[in-house]
Amino acid sequence: AQTVTQSQPEMSVQEAETVTLSCTYDTSENNYYLFWYKQPPSRQMILVIRQEAYKQQNATENRFSVNFQKAAKSFSLKISDSQLGDTAMYFCAFTLSYNTDKLIFGTGTRLQVFP
Amino acid sequence: DGGITQSPKYLFRKEGQNVTLSCEQNLNHDAMYWYRQDPGQGLRLIYYSQIVNDFQKGDIAEGYSVSREKKESFPLTVTSAQKNPTAFYLCASSIDPGMNGYTFGSGTRLTVV
Numbered sequence A: 001a002q003t004v005t006q007s008q009p010e011m012s013v014q015e016a017e018t019v020t021l022s023c024t025y026d027t028s029e030n031n032y033y034l035f036w037y038k039q040p041p042s043r044q045m046i047l048v049i050r051q052e053a054y055k056q057q058n059a060t061e062n063r064f065s066v067n068f069q070k071a072a073k074s075f076s077l078k079i080s081d082s083q084l085g086d087t088a089m090y091f092c093a094f095t096l097s098y099n100t101d102k103l104i105f106g107t108g109t110r111l112q113v114f115p
Numbered sequence B: 001d002g003g004i005t006q007s008p009k010y011l012f013r014k015e016g017q018n019v020t021l022s023c024e025q026n027l028n029h030d031a032m033y034w035y036r037q038d039p040g041q042g043l044r045l046i047y048y049s050q051i052v053n054d055f056q057k058g059d060i061a062e063g064y065s066v067s068r069e070k071k072e073s074f075p076l077t078v079t080s081a082q083k084n085p086t087a088f089y090l091c092a093s094s095i096d097p098g099m100n101g102y103t104f105g106s107g108t109r110l111t112v113v
Helices: none
Strands: A003-005 A010-014 A019-021 A024-026 A032-039 A046-052 A064-069 A074-079 A088-096 A109-114 B004-007 B010-013 B019-025 B031-037 B043-051 B054-057 B064-066 B076-078 B087-094 B108-112
Touching: A003 A088, A010 A019, A019 A109, A024 A074, A032 A064, A032 A074, A046 A064, A046 A074, A074 A088, B004 B087, B010 B019, B019 B031, B019 B087, B019 B108, B043 B064
Parallel strands: A010 A109, B010 B108
Antiparallel strands: A003 A024, A019 A074, A032 A046, A032 A088, A064 A074, A088 A109, B004 B019, B019 B076, B031 B043, B031 B087, B043 B054, B064 B076, B087 B108
């Protein structure tokens, strides 16, 4: 069975600084997708970034980038130039390429950005 | 604008009563999902549906039921058999989960008293 682990329940960062959120996963499969979702206080889940396991290049979306280490089964999220609006819960998620019926989520990291 | 609408935002029910949570999407997505969110546990899959008139149990289906009579609608009923129904419920849809992930609604907070 696939599992996703986020070992940092809470983190904080100063505005304009950089922060990295950790995520590890466990699977015996070779082809899968990884995602980071943001859940602000409104509780609307928003897709931040996605990564395909067969791509070695790390995904980037503006201030958000990932460090995907397939061998280590690690998928961390780096937020550069943190903004107050980045304050949210962040969830790492995983789905198999051949069975995308289930998106498996980690338990989340609560990020607080301070002015 | 296309999206997913969940209603109501807050719902209160007495213990022992069934309650139905609404989820409607106008994205023309085939697949729809229901997740339950509890503090410290992330999101857990309750039910999902890939096509109309067909649905499958997720990891925590006991005490819940769904229907998919229309592509746009995937209501979730929380029955009296659900032992701990107080939670935040999220509906999602997708046309290609691997490429696009899921699109989520804004959720329903159910409180059973």
